[in-house]
Amino acid sequence: MNGISVDMNHLKKGEVNLGTSIMAVKFKDGVVLGADSRTTTGAFIANRVTDKLTQVHDKIWCCRSGSAADTQAVADIVTYHLQSYAAQNDKDPSTKVAASMFQELCYNNKDNLTAGIIVAGYDDKNGGEVYSIPLGGSLHKQDYAIAGSGSTYIYGLCQKNFKQDMTKDECVLFIKNSLAQAIKWDGSSGGVIRICILTKDGAERQIFFPDEYEADY
Amino acid sequence: MEQSPINWGRPRDDIYGHYSDAISQAPNTHSLPKKHTQQPTVTGSSVIGIKFDKGVIVAADTLASYGSLARFDNMDRLTQVGDSTIVGIGGDVSDMQYVQRLLEELEIEENYDNSGDQSLHSENIFNYLSKVYYNRRSKMDPLWNAVLVGGVDSKDEPFLSHVDLLGVTFSSPALATGFGAYLALPLLRQLVPYPDSYKNVTEADARAMVEKCMKVLFYRDARSIDKYDVATITKGNVKIEKDIKCKDQNWRFAEDIRGYGRTTS
Amino acid sequence: MSSIGTGYDLSNSVFSPDGRNFQVEYASKAVENGSTSIAIKCKDGVVFALEKIVTSKLLVPGANQRIQTVDKHIGVVYSGLVPDGRHMVSRGRSEAYNWRSTYKQAIPVDSFADRLGSYTQAYTLYNSVRPFGIATILGGVDEDGPHLFMIEPSGSFWGYHGAAAGKGRQTAKNELEKLDLPNISARDAVNEAARIIYLAHEDTKDKEFELEISWVSASETGGKHQHISAEHLAEAKKFAEQATSDEDDMEE
Numbered sequence: 001m002n003g004i005s006v007d008m009n010h011l012k013k014g015e016v017n018l019g020t021s022i023m024a025v026k027f028k029d030g031v032v033l034g035a036d037s038r039t040t041t042g043a044f045i046a047n048r049v050t051d052k053l054t055q056v057h058d059k060i061w062c063c064r065s066g067s068a069a070d071t072q073a074v075a076d077i078v079t080y081h082l083q084s085y086a087a088q089n090d091k092d093p094s095t096k097v098a099a100s101m102f103q104e105l106c107y108n109n110k111d112n113l114t115a116g117i118i119v120a121g122y123d124d125k126n127g128g129e130v131y132s133i134p135l136g137g138s139l140h141k142q143d144y145a146i147a148g149s150g151s152t153y154i155y156g157l158c159q160k161n162f163k164q165d166m167t168k169d170e171c172v173l174f175i176k177n178s179l180a181q182a183i184k185w186d187g188s189s190g191g192v193i194r195i196c197i198l199t200k201d202g203a204e205r206q207i208f209f210p211d212e213y214e215a216d217y
Numbered sequence: 218m219e220q221s222p223i224n225w226g227r228p229r230d231d232i233y234g235h236y237s238d239a240i241s242q243a244p245n246t247h248s249l250p251k252k253h254t255q256q257p258t259v260t261g262s263s264v265i266g267i268k269f270d271k272g273v274i275v276a277a278d279t280l281a282s283y284g285s286l287a288r289f290d291n292m293d294r295l296t297q298v299g300d301s302t303i304v305g306i307g308g309d310v311s312d313m314q315y316v317q318r319l320l321e322e323l324e325i326e327e328n329y330d331n332s333g334d335q336s337l338h339s340e341n342i343f344n345y346l347s348k349v350y351y352n353r354r355s356k357m358d359p360l361w362n363a364v365l366v367g368g369v370d371s372k373d374e375p376f377l378s379h380v381d382l383l384g385v386t387f388s389s390p391a392l393a394t395g396f397g398a399y400l401a402l403p404l405l406r407q408l409v410p411y412p413d414s415y416k417n418v419t420e421a422d423a424r425a426m427v428e429k430c431m432k433v434l435f436y437r438d439a440r441s442i443d444k445y446d447v448a449t450i451t452k453g454n455v456k457i458e459k460d461i462k463c464k465d466q467n468w469r470f471a472e473d474i475r476g477y478g479r480t481t482s
Numbered sequence: 483m484s485s486i487g488t489g490y491d492l493s494n495s496v497f498s499p500d501g502r503n504f505q506v507e508y509a510s511k512a513v514e515n516g517s518t519s520i521a522i523k524c525k526d527g528v529v530f531a532l533e534k535i536v537t538s539k540l541l542v543p544g545a546n547q548r549i550q551t552v553d554k555h556i557g558v559v560y561s562g563l564v565p566d567g568r569h570m571v572s573r574g575r576s577e578a579y580n581w582r583s584t585y586k587q588a589i590p591v592d593s594f595a596d597r598l599g600s601y602t603q604a605y606t607l608y609n610s611v612r613p614f615g616i617a618t619i620l621g622g623v624d625e626d627g628p629h630l631f632m633i634e635p636s637g638s639f640w641g642y643h644g645a646a647a648g649k650g651r652q653t654a655k656n657e658l659e660k661l662d663l664p665n666i667s668a669r670d671a672v673n674e675a676a677r678i679i680y681l682a683h684e685d686t687k688d689k690e691f692e693l694e695i696s697w698v699s700a701s702e703t704g705g706k707h708q709h710i711s712a713e714h715l716a717e718a719k720k721f722a723e724q725a726t727s728d729e730d731d732m733e734e
Contacts, residue, residue: 085585089593100586107311111255125625132289136258138281138311140289152286318586322579328708329551329575 019188021150021179022052022063024120024130025162026143027171030199031120031128034175035063036150036183037191048191053205057082059198060098060121065148066114066135074105074115095121099131099139107137118145122198146178150186154178168197172206180213257309257361259283261294262440263397264305265430266365267405268375268390268415269423272451273367275305275377276427278434279460280442287442295448297455298324299337302368303448304346307394308382309361316360319349339368339376343386351384359383363394368450375415390415393430396438401430420449432463495609505613506606509562509635512615516561517691518650518682519549521619523630523643523664524671527699528621530559531675533650533683536690549696549709553578555588555622557696557707561648562616562635570618574598591622591629595639603637617647623698623705628664650682657681668699672710676718677725684726693719 022035035052038045052064054072056079064071078101085093099119106115119131132145144162146154158178166174176193183189193213195206219227227236259281266275281292294313296304298320306313323345327337343366353360359382370376378388390412391405408426409415427447435443443463449456485491491504498504518533530549548567549559552574560567577597581589589597598618605613613635621630632647633639644658657678666674672695683691695715698707710718 089590089596094587096587097585101584103586104584107315110258110311134259134283134288136255136309136311138259138309138314140281140292142289155286318583322582325554325579328554328706330547 019150019186020052020065020148021146021154021182021186021189022065022118022148023146023151023158023175023178024063024118024144025166025171025175026128026130027166027168029128029168030122030197031130032168032171032175032198033061033063033118033120033196034179035194036179036189037194038189039068040188043187045190050191051194053194053196055079055203056098056119057086057093057121059123059202060093060095060119061196061198061203062102062120063118063147065116065118070113071115071117074102074113074117077105078102092123094123094126095119095129095131096126096141099129099133102131103133103137103139105137106133110135110137116147118147120145120198122200124200128198146182148182148189150179150182150189153185154182157181168199172197176208176213183213254357254359255361257312259288259310260440261292261307261310261313262438263393263395263401263434264294264307264363264365265393265397265401265405265427265434266305266367266377266391267409267418267423267427268377269418269420270416271375271420272369272449273303273375273377274420274423274427274447274449275303275365275367276431276445276447277305277307278431278441278443278445280440280444281310282440285439290442290444293446293459295446295457296320297448297457298342299327300455301450301453302337302339302342302366302376303450303455303457304342305365305367305448307363312360312362316346316349316362316364320346338371339366340370340378342366342368343376343378343380347380347384347386350380350382354382354384365392365394367448368455369452373452396441397430397434400433400437404430404433420451424449428461428464431461432466435463435466493609494606494612503606503636506636509613509615513562513617513635513647514649514651516563516616516648518646518648518654518679519559519561519617519619520646520654520658520675520678520682521559521621521630521632521642521644522658522661522666522671522675523621523628524666524668524699525628525664526701527623527628527668527671527697527703528557528630529668529671529675529697529699530557530619530621530695531679532559532694533648533679534692534694535686536692543692547694547709549694551707552594552620553582553588553622554706555624555698556591556594556620557622557698558618558620559696560616560618561651562614566614566616567618570598570602570614570616573601574620577601588624590624590626591620591631592641594622595620595629595631595633595641599631599633599637599639601637602633602635602639606635606637619645619647621698622707623700628699646678646682649686650679653682653684654678668697668702672697672714672718673721676722680722680726693722 019040024033033053037050039047039050054075055061081101082093102117117133122128130142130145132140179193193208197204219229264277277294279292281289294306296317361382363381367377379392380386390409393401408418431445434441444460447458485504490498494505517535520531522529550571552558558571578589605611618633630642631639632645643663646654696709
C-alpha cells in the first residue's frame, strides 16, 4: 500500500480532505511555513482559498494536511493547552513542547485520525525549529519538512534546492518554487500559496497568486 | 432501563421494542467488539545483532519508510538504556518512540534511590520489554515492532534477545529482525553455529560480518539504505558509531550483463 | 501560646479572630525541631546536605537515605516529620513524571516548585487534613541553569542562594550568608555544606549523626542529581572536621 492511498482510505465517506501541499523551512533568522489553498471532497474543490497555516501560539504555527475536521480539532486542543502552559508557567512554550502535544494527540488517537501535521515555531532559546508528525503519530525534527499529497512530487526538488541558513527572501523563494511544482503536478493541490514567516519579531503573512508563482514554471 | 453491561442505560427491548441505532444516531457499539489492531505507517527495517567473546554488536540502518517512500533518512533506531544495554527497534516508528519514552522513565525510576551505581542490566530491560509487548498484544492493541536487546548481563556475560509485537521472545548468539532474518541471519550463523560458539569469535570478526550483513541487506531489502548505526557493548563500555556507509559495494559486474538471456546484444 | 484553650487551633479550616492558622504554625514547630538540612546554590548546580541523627545503634550506617531524587535533574531534602517528607517526595515524583508525559521534556525547576508549593498549600485549607510538618528544600539544574527553592508548611515558597531548615538553621543561615553565593564552585560548596552541617550540630553535640550530601551540577554530574561518592564524602567530612576544630582553637 503506498503512502497516498493510506491517506485516502482513512477518510470517512464524504469527508473534506486537505489534498494539500505544505512545507516549513528553517532559515537564518527563524522559520517559514508555506501551503497551497485547495480543499477537496473527492474531485470537487470545496474551498479554493483555504488557510492551512494555523496559529497555535504567538510564534508557533502549524501546517495541516489530511482530514480538515480532524486537524482543526487537534490544532484547537493544542492551542488551548499552550495557552494554559503559558499562563501557568509564566513563560512561552517552546516549539518542541507544542510539537510534543500534537504528537501525543496524533499517537494516542491514531486509529481515529487522519492528520499529517508540520509544526514550526520560533523561540528565543532554540531559534526556528521544524517538526514533522506523519500519520502514525511519530515525531521528527528536521531542517525542513514537506507533507501532503503534493509533497511526493517535490522530494527531489526540495533536497536539491535546500540550503542551510538561507536569508528570508531566499527561503520564501525556495518555498514558492517548490510549492508551485507540487501544485502543478498534484491535482489535489492548488489555488494560492500562503506563506507565514516566524522570527523574533513575530509572524508575517504573505500570499502569492497563481499568475505570480506560475511565472516560475 | 436495560441493565446488561453491554446495553446499559438504554430502553428495554421487551417494553419499548427493538432499540434503533438509526433514530438515536448512536454508534452501533454493542454489536461489534472494539477494534484496535492498526497497521504500521512510518516503519524502520531490520535490526541485526551478534555476540562475540567479550560482548555484543547491534546494528540497524537509519531509514524510516512511509510505505515505499524513503521518508526520513536520519532515524536513530538504536537506543542506549542504562550503561550496558542497547535496544534496537524495527517496525512502526511512533511505537518505537513510545517505547523509548517508557525506557527513559524506567531509567529515571531506577535511579530514584541509588547513587549512580548501575542496577538495570540487559536481562532486566529485556524482561520489562517482553512484558510490555505481550501485555499490549493481549489487549489486541499491539506495539508494531520487532526488537533486539543487546548488552552485558549482571554476570558480565554477553546478552542478546529478541521480542516482537506478539510478545514472542527468544535468544541466540546471532539474531536479526525483518528481512534480516532471511538475509543476514544465515551469514551471522556462519560465525556462531552453536550457543557457545561466540566465545571463539573476536570483536573484529563479528564486526566484519555485521558490515557484510548490512551491505547484503542494502542490496536486497527495498526498505533499506546504505547508512547505518553500529553499537558495540562490552563490559563497562557502550560505543555507538553513527552514519556508517556500506563500504566496498560491488556494481561493476552490471556492465557485463546485457539483455535477459534471450539474445546477446 | 495564646492559642491554647481557645479552640481556634484545633482545625485547619478555621481562622483565629486575629487571622492566624494555628495548625500551620504548629507544623512549623515540627520543622524547627527536625534535624538540620541545607542546600547551596553554586555556579552551575545545587548541593544538598543533611544532618541525620542516629536514633539507634541498630540502624545500618548509610541506609535510609533522606536526600532523594525526584527526576534526573532535581533533588529534594526536608526537615521535620520524615514520613511527611517521604510523601512529599512521592508526590514530587508523580508531578515530574506527569510533566514528562505531557510535555516530553524534563520539568523546569521553578514549575516543579510551583506544583509542590500548591500541593503543600492545599493541605492548609481543609479540616480533614493537617499541614505538612516539613520544610521542603528542592533544587536542580534545567535549561535556565541552577535553581533552589524552599517550601514552608504554609505552602509559601521562595527562591534562595542558600537554604536551611531544622534545628540548626540559624547557625547554618549565618554561615551561608558568609559564602560568596552563587559564585562558589560545586566542589567547594560540598566542603562548605559539610562544614556547615558539622557546625550546626554543635548545639546537639551529645547525639551521634550521619552526614549525607548530594549534588546536581552541569560540570560535575552532567546535570544529574546524585549522592556524592563514598570517597568524596570522606574527603568532605575531613574538611569539615578540620575546619570546625580550627574554629574551636580560635575561640580558646
